[in-house]
Amino acid sequence: FFFLMPILIGGFGNYLLPLLGGLSDLNLPRLNALSAWLLIPSLVLLLISMCLGAGVGWTFYPPLSSSYFSSSSGVDFLMFSLHLAGVSSVFSSINFICTLYSVFMTNVFSRTSIVLWSYLFTSILLLVTLPVLAAAITMLLFDRNFCSAFFDPLGGGDPILFQHMFWFFGHPEVYVLILPGFGIVSHICLSISGNFDVFGFYGLLFAMFSIVCLGSSVWGHHMFTVGLDVKTAVFFSSVTMIIGVPTGIKVFTWLYMLLNSSVNKSDPILWWVISFIVLFTFGGVTGIVLSACVLDNVLHDTWFVVAHFHYVMSLGSYISIVVMFIWWWPLITGLSLNKCLLQCQCIISNIGFNLCFFPMHYFGLCGLPRRVCIYECSYNWINMVCTVGSFISAFSGCFFIFILWESMVSKNEVLGSYNSSGLVDYLMSPVACHNDYFCYPYSVDYTYGVYYMRWVDDCNYVFAVG
Secondary structure, three states: OOOHHHHHHHHHHHHHHHHHHOOOOOOOHHHHHHHHHOHHHHHHHHHHHHHHOOOOOOOOOOOOOOOOOOOOOHHHHHHHHHHHHHHHHHHHHHHHHHHHHHHHHHOOHHHHOHHHHHHHHHHHHHHHHHHHHHHHHHHHHHHHHOOOOOOOHHHOOOHHHHHHHHHHHHHHHHHHHHHHHHHHHHHHHHHHHOOOOOOOHHHHHHHHHHHHHHHOOOHHHHOHHHOOOHHHHHHHHHHHHHOHHHHHHHHHHHHHHHHOOOOOOOOHHHHHHHHHHHHHHHHHHHHHHHHOHHHHHHHOOEHHHHHHHHHHHHHHHHHHHHHHHHHHHHHHHOEOOOHHHHHHHHHHHHHHHHHHHHHHHHHHHOOOEOOOOOOOHHHHHHHHHHHHHHHHHHHHHHHHHHHHHHHHHHOOEOOOEOOOOHHHHHOEOOOOHHHOOOOOOOOOOOOOOEEOOOOOOOOOOOEEOO
16 A cells, blocks of 8 residues: 555556556546545554554454454554555546546547556456455444444354455455556567557457456455355355466467567566566466365465465566566656666566575475464574575665666666657657647647757757647
């Protein structure tokens, strides 16, 4: 809520939707501003809850989160924080859906942008699942403060109901964070392949639509150990396995486009895209293992699940952010990034990622549960390897921030059209403020004037439009 979503959805979403849709701004700018400002009090409430001490984990499972076992008011502050963050995300989703609907209805060319479609599916998924989480934590607040018994068995409630409501949001949230990454990877594969349109465009759309539908129907695979009946467990297990089909469609489409790539093989953007595909595919394969309800009964809440989760969501979302910065940085700032530093950062990151998370599979297969502070002595050396990998991963993240800073200091300027396909071929680097440089005449009525380059103080270039 406070890192991945503000960057992937609130940040790049607000930047790319007007840019690729030929608009000056989103349809509901005031609602957009409200969704951004709501994150500040939400973050403040989260910090207050940390100071007061919540101690319920990130899943809020009752009865641990009930007033009997967690009487601290920090739990209530944490729930209020989630409410505000959820309202912010709902407002952003409504704004994105309204904007994309108007763009798709009036601009035929924008319908070919896989990035716009990925943000549309992301917004729909958020709009469907977030109210369920809001209802769950509201019911929990009533249980804690107003003596209701929605999740208290003594009053006729059921704590398993909370798990159903939580995971109905929790599992689609993974796809909310990874769908924008799917869109940008598809966009980059299209651009570096030299084609005008995406190979298998409708296949990619079908795959993302299938993920939205199936991803909202598989929350039960997080609950195989709570005593689900056989038919229910088989249903959730089967649907979880079926998700591998649209995922495979995306992966093979990306690989086909990369085979026809015209980009230099030493280009760091190609390295990062390949890293995304390899790491995400590996995490997806371990997810197929966990989809079997019999195996999940053994591996549930072990380090195997931790490894799978980080390979799919954490690494997928993080690499998506890195790829977005590398790809759009010249268009945002008009400056290029150091190619050699990006290559080093990609290598260091992949070493750190795999050193940190790959050994965790062995932990899980040995039956080591997650959230333990004392290990058996035979696990110490593997734990040390994971620790070293985590430090290397942290260093690679700081190194990437240094690369962005170095670009701002060295001022290696990018001149001319941005090297991409489709609409952004006609944009300058950096793009004109408020997208004045290129805008469809039926979306916003502009009087075109002089476009002043942002580096006018550093180099004597002035571009005129119209």
